[in-house]
Amino acid sequence: MHDIRLIRDNPAAFDAGLARRGVEPASAQILALDEQRRAVATRMQEGQNRRNEASKAIGKAMGQGDKETAEALKAEVAQLKETLPALEAQEKELSARLQDELARLPNIPVDEVPDGEDETQNVEVAKWGTPREFAFTPKEHADLGPALGLDFETGALLSGARFTFLKGQMARLHRALAQFMLDTQTADNGYMECNVPLLVKDDAAFGTGQLPKFSEDLFQTTDGRWLIPTAEVSLTNAVREQIVDAEALPLRMTALTPCFRSEAGAAGRDTRGFIRQHQFEKVELVTVCKPEESEAEHERMVAAAEGILQALELPYRKVLLCAGDMGATARKTFDLEVWLPGQSAYREISSISNCGDFQARRMNARYKPEGSKKTEFLHTLNGSGLAVGRTLVAVLENYQQEDGSVAVPERLKPWMGGIEKLEPLA
Incomplete structure (x- = not known):
């Protein structure tokens, strides 16, 4: 607002x-x-x-x-x-x-956000890691994954397009990635773990900007509640209609949740494979802070997301989004794009945004600065730390072997219960 x-x-x-x-x-x-x-x-x-x-x-x-x-x-x-x-x-x-x-109007971009209409005009800020050289032609995950337990057919049979059924070691890898991310964000980066509602009321969806303009991207239940498209909705609204104690700031929260998106505006994009699903899991990061803290918190959150990719040794690049490609509530956004050798391209795996006071005004979330009699609106930030399914895709493509197996990243092995690599199912 x-x-x-x-x-x-x-x-x-x-x-x-x-x-x-x-x-x-x-x-x-x-x-x-x-x-x-x-x-x-x-x-x-x-x-x-x-x-x-x-x-x-x-x-x-x-x-x-x-x-x-x-x-x-x-x-x-x-x-x-x-x-x-x-x-x-x-x-x-x-x-x-x-x-x-x-x-119904989007946030105003800050001055350092580049001009541009779409993703082709985003600005690369940095790269990390060197893409692996393969002695064979690497496969895309959609071709590699089915033999390992990435079951698109059963998912479609049960629920339709853009749903996937994970089996065996593939399901274990997905769980291991999620737990590794959550443990890292809480233990190493100081985010407080939360377990949040997956269904929210209109006011909550309005507060983070999904309503009124983007209702077509959401799923709604028969009783009028909304399935969350990201834990950002539940986490950020935890401070709605409150005057937060200044001494408690910044609030750093994280949650691992299923996310639900109708993808109404994404027709024809990534219809093949596991990248764009109606249901997926994500470790979300949210920070609520004083206005003067938000720029530093933005950089901190980006670093927390980058740390997951670095730990898994997945090459990526950091991109500053142009004004036309940012989400409606953001005033500045960095995307992290992971290297997918099967596609020979960098693809988005995390989007980290500073929303300024835009969401706080919609939620009436405030704090009272020290020595002041008046309240001020808080600043809110959110980002993926990371999207679990897209990280799974990146691991499959970057760690694939010529025999069709997939090696488990070294850092992830403690969460895999002794499994060293994913083998094709019998």
Whole structure:
């Protein structure tokens, strides 16, 4: 959500920020609504004040025996009692329209975010690791995985497209990766482990920006709740409608959860394989902090995600997203893209975003700075640390052997119960 005061102060800058995201200018419409709302609110306040004054004056006139004045005042109060509810309803309706307009607009990118319309204009910041040289032609995971227990057919039979059934050592590898990530983020990086609801109400989905604009990307239950697309929704909303103790900041939280996405806007993309699923698991990282801490926390969170890839010795690159490719709630985003030798390409495995106070305003999540009598909105950040399924894909492709087996990364072996490599199923 945007601060209406900043739009009033500099509407041109606001529209310029929206333009960087490919959004039409909106300040004129927003400020017109705001002016109407404020005018009605002023009339309503003036009417309430006059009603109170007139009510007091009735008693005074009656005490002085001035019945004519008293009757005139009574008539005025009666008239105000009839008109004020209409003004209150009008002010409420205009406020709702204004909030709806603001709620549908994306966050404004910070200055260092590059201009651009899509992923082709993202900027590579760094690379880590050297892609392995194979003595054979490496396979894509969708060709390599089925013999090892990556069962696309059973998943489709049970649930339809973009669902997968994992069996045997493949299921064990998936579990090991998830536990390794969670243990690393809690023990090494100081994130507090949480076990969160997978179903949330409208307010929670609104708070992190999935509603109202992106409902088509979500799954909804028959009782109106939403299946979370990421644990970001549950973790970030843990501070909604609260004034957080400043001494408790920053709050760093993590959760391993299933995630559910309808992928309504991804038709035709990654329909083959395990990269883009309707149901997948992810270790999510969320930080809630003071505004002056958020830039450093962003770098810290990126490093926490990078640490998983480095530990598994998976080559990757770090990319700063352009304004047109960022998620709606982000003001700055880094993507980590892992090397997939089967595709001979880098593919996204983590997206880490600084949302500034954008989500906190939607959630009314605040804190009181030391020495201040007023509260301020918090800053929120989120990122994958990592997406488990995509990490599984990266391990399969980078650690594949010529005989169709897959070696277990050295760092992961303590979580694999003695399994050194994945062998084709009998």
